[in-house]
Amino acid sequence: MKIVGLTGGIGSGKTTVIKMFAALGVPVYIADIEAKKLMNSSPIIREKLIKLLGNEAYQNDKLNRKFVADKIFNNKNLLEGVNAIIHPEVGLHFDKWREQQTSDYVIKEAAILFENGSYKNCDVVILVTAPEEVRIARVMKRDGVTKSQVEARIKNQWPDSKKRELADIVIENIDLEDTQNLVNDIHIYLS
Numbered sequence: 286m287k288i289v290g291l292t293g294g295i296g297s298g299k300t301t302v303i304k305m306f307a308a309l310g311v312p313v314y315i316a317d318i319e320a321k322k323l324m325n326s327s328p329i330i331r332e333k334l335i336k337l338l339g340n341e342a343y344q345n346d347k348l349n350r351k352f353v354a355d356k357i358f359n360n361k362n363l364l365e366g367v368n369a370i371i372h373p374e375v376g377l378h379f380d381k382w383r384e385q386q387t388s389d390y391v392i393k394e395a396a397i398l399f400e401n402g403s404y405k406n407c408d409v410v411i412l413v414t415a416p417e418e419v420r421i422a423r424v425m426k427r428d429g430v431t432k433s434q435v436e437a438r439i440k441n442q443w444p445d446s447k448k449r450e451l452a453d454i455v456i457e458n459i460d461l462e463d464t465q466n467l468v469n470d471i472h473i474y475l476s
């Protein structure tokens with residue numbers, strides 16, 4: 286079974302593309318979502334995050350995502366601390382999930398697949414891209430956040446130029462129909 290990594294900058298269209306692969310019957314693992322589930326379910330992670338970020342990291346027993354985002358996306362050390370706590374746990378969780386799959390290939394979607402080195406465990410890496418101003422506008426519209434809030438996350442991510450050097454396949458996600466056609470072709474190639 287091939288492990289296919291799928292990544293891209295904030296607002297590039299990772300979730301949009303992953304839904305297209307899922308509609309073709311491909312098992313998909315969305316690291317952001319699984320990371321949040323672990324942050325809310327693992328007592329060990331909770332203890333470590335509270336030690337690093339303070340009691341406000343959790344509100345009513347739930348991860349306080351806005352507080353955590355505001356803390357880590359403007360503080361490199363805190364971001365590295367959170368990543369060091371979360372990513373190994375996500376890696377173990379993904380391995381257990383992958384062992385239960387029986388398809389030709391699975392897709393692991395992660396915003397920072399390159400940044401945290403987990404692309405090295407993938408047989409193929411797909412990069413989803415879109416011009417930065419398009420990505421910023423999409424996220425502002427989707428999340429109702431400010432341009433500077435989106436830029437605060439972008440600055441913690443590699444530029445597309447650096448990711449292109451390591452990607453096997455690049456999906457320029459501008460026109461949705463073109464993206465769908467390319468996903469269909471990639472699925473045939475990987476199956």
Ligand SMILES: CC(C)(COP(=O)(O)OP(=O)(O)OC[C@H]1O[C@@H](n2cnc3c(N)ncnc32)[C@H](O)[C@@H]1O)[C@@H](O)C(=O)NCCC(=O)NCCS
Nearest residue numbers: 294295316317320350353354371375395396397438441442
């Ligand atoms: C800080 C958190 C709680 C904010 O959650 P929230 O729902 O507000 O935002 P969301 O998770 O959708 O993030 C939006 C985008 O921010 C970017 N982003 C998220 N985590 C990171 C990170 N560690 N480094 C750089 N960019 C990141 C991605 O482009 C992501 O798609 C959450 O992003 C988080 O827990 N991040 C740290 C753990 C992590 O790295 N998760 C992602 C991959 S496993």
Ligand SMILES: Nc1ncnc2c1ncn2[C@@H]1O[C@H](COP(=O)(O)OP(=O)(O)OP(=O)(O)O)[C@@H](O)[C@H]1O
Nearest residue numbers: 294295296297298299300301423427458459460461
């Ligand atoms: N080709 C496209 N044309 C127009 N809108 C798009 C296109 N692709 C994605 N979008 C929209 O842009 C927004 C961001 O897309 P999506 O959520 O898939 O990006 P993402 O890479 O998963 O973002 P994040 O890193 O924040 O999780 C969404 O509202 C989505 O509906």
